[in-house]
Amino acid sequence: MLISLDIRDILIIDRLSLALGPGLNVLTGETGAGKSILLDALGMVLGWKGRADLVRQGAEKGEVTAVFDLPPGHPAVQVLEEAGVEVGGEVGGELILRRLAHSDGRRQAWANDRRVSAEVLRNLSESLVELHGQHDDRGLLNPRGHRALLDAFGGYDLAPLRTFWGQRRQAAEALEAAEQAIARARTEEEFLRHAVGELDKLAPQPGEEAVLDAKRRMMQGAARIREDVSRALASLAEEGAEGRMRDATRWLEGVSDRAEGRLDEPLAALSRALIELSEAQSGVESALHALDFNPAELEACEERLFAIRALARKYGTAPDDLAREADSLRARLNALDAGEAGLAQLNADLKAAEAVYADEAALISGKRAVAASQLDTAMAAELAPLKMERAVFRSVITAAEPGPDGQDQVTFTVATNPGAPPGALNKIASGGELSRFLLALKVCLTGGGAGLTMIFDEIDRGVGGATADAVGRRLQALSENAQVLVVTHSPQVAALGAHHWRVQKSVVSRAGQEITLSTVVPLAMEERVEEIARMLAGDRVTDAARQAALALIPGT
Structure with a gap:
């Protein structure tokens, strides 16, 4: 879980400390207030590829520090141990990531006060944070990861298949090595x-x-x-x-x-x-x-x-x-004279390994077909409340080159209207539809996600009313098993947050110059009501808007 985010001299942020909590964390604010800057800063400390000019104008360097609480057995512990970074191990512990960006383009990173590379940060980020949004190409929209997602949903064990693949590969390598050795020997026979x-x-x-x-x-x-x-x-x-x-x-x-x-x-x-x-x-x-x-x-x-x-x-x-x-x-x-007999045995070994692998791969293919049907059914149930009951989601399984995870390729496709041909998520769905597809898919695919922080960047864009409320409730359901951070313009989503911050921009005078700065303000209940009322009514907040905001916030 992400405990805190501390930002110094990044873009239009001079000093900012954000303390996050478990459950659903909501960030709201006017367009251009700097919500995306928070994600840029978080991406910087996690080693993500992003904009290069992050240092605030006039500053020599910018700094971002992120503190994570790792539960026992968290996958990030292994990454840290391989990088030589001390952490709590099986009992978990606190992970402090810090990264400096210099105005000349140089960057430095530390994990628990030990220097690490950007690659280590990226490896850590895969088990610490998931980012989902309309332009997310690292997660659900990437077809290369769909098979792994379906396998995780199905919950079947791929270990035997990977073992048989290893044996098949070893048999093939042994045969190839013997053939090459004999070929070399024949040239000098x-x-x-x-x-x-x-x-x-x-x-x-x-x-x-x-x-x-x-x-x-x-x-x-x-x-x-x-x-x-x-x-x-x-x-x-x-x-x-x-x-x-x-x-x-x-x-x-x-x-x-x-x-x-x-x-x-x-x-x-x-x-x-x-x-x-x-x-x-x-x-x-x-x-x-x-x-x-x-x-x-x-x-x-x-x-x-x-x-x-x-x-x-x-x-x-x-x-x-x-x-x-x-x-x-x-x-x-x-050895050359005896080579033919040896090749015959190695060929027999390879065929036997291929047969064992093929049987297990066929078994996994059958399990994938069952899991795909179950996922399609679950998606249909999730899409209906999101006002997409006419859309059709299909997990398409096609043949692929054999590998350690089988001989299937999995692609998530959608058809937004009856009779329309299915296609890739990011090719077929519009912005609002895509957001809802991603959210429904994430709800279906997410089981226990302890220690994981999910970030949804304006995933509710283009929806409102009951649909926005359905989006919020599904984000709230996700936050029961994982920390969720959502950047939103939807009052229905914001009202369901367990923690609420407002991102705001202001102009201040320093050294005789006016500069624009962005800050994040934690909101108490009264301030939450006012913020949600603003999101409902606009600049002129009325009592009716406040009453509507109170009606949206559970328990008020």
Whole structure:
């Protein structure tokens, strides 16, 4: 419920504080007195789109503060929590919205002293205030909201339908993702098969590249030193040092007996040298054998080593990771080969989800048809007292694209005269008729509206007498479940208000200049009688008009 509205320096309002109450709140006043300015100011603090030049001339900034009382569990609490604004939560609490408009066009907003965006204000306004009037495109006149209104009137549960829609959407998305994945895989199928075949044929193993590189370097080194080792071995063999040492030994042994022992030691040294030479020769032979290799083996080693390194460069990975890369590519290829069977299962899942959704959507369509008939009947009963008994209201249900709320489109239509073709509310009805249609529709659609403020902007325009009285009584009935604020020129409507304010305009002198200001005055009973008498009689209020006003006000 809107508790108070405080306005500073907005258009022709310099200072204004309006304390509202529960039930039916009535604003009256002469045309041009500033009643619409109050709605402009309220729209500003609620983030509605409106006129940009709201700051009063000569002021640097304008300010509007609205205070709401939120009952426990009010929908606005969730919006506030998401915006990081503290409020009473499940126990309700007070919500203070404040917005500044600067003369240069800048605007700032706060909710309970926390800065918020205009979007947060608009989200809050959807659960705080409803505005209804002849140019209302946010509520009942907007066909996009008619289905939700009918569903709320019917009171059926859409949760299962939305769950089945979610499952249907998930199944469709899974199928689409699989189809896209397979399509992408098919574009690289030739590459995958070639790559897997190429890697499988080479079959590189982790660590193999290092082993091959060491073996290659060893064989390359052996080729370089083997020739010198062979030459050394030849120098030590029979044709080399060994042969000459044996010749020297034979020559010395042949003359040693005539040398009187002088050759004994040299011969012994030669014997020892021959033994050492034999060991050296054996060692060199062993080394030469170890250095012996098949050139074809070096060629094969180099070929495999270079092949492994080439594949590593080709696939952008380390040589030791080629086996892992082969496994990854093979998995993608296997997924492609198994894709058709997977697509068949996903198609079956989607068809099953579509069937479940279609059954529930058909059930909801049947419930909507019943609710539409009930709403049409209720509207007929409401239109008769509003002097529109010849008008026909119809809730038209047509097929629509399937969605979370079903496969129906709902449009509220009217035919104001028998035999006339039905059409959209705002296209067919005149100003006064439209007002009454909207009011009747709101009465039919509104159940418990605790915490909601409904604003009706001259919804009684163009009607009078008994019809105006019927309009007032329906506004009064609405105010039993929700706070109602009505801007009216009808004395019959004003007389039924629980709270009455008069909007008036005056010219005052400030700093040597005359300026026009608007203010709102709360009316006590005597003043209410005078105001309603003025609305009945015009500028010249007579005693008869006062008596008529008293007759209109209940309980007087």
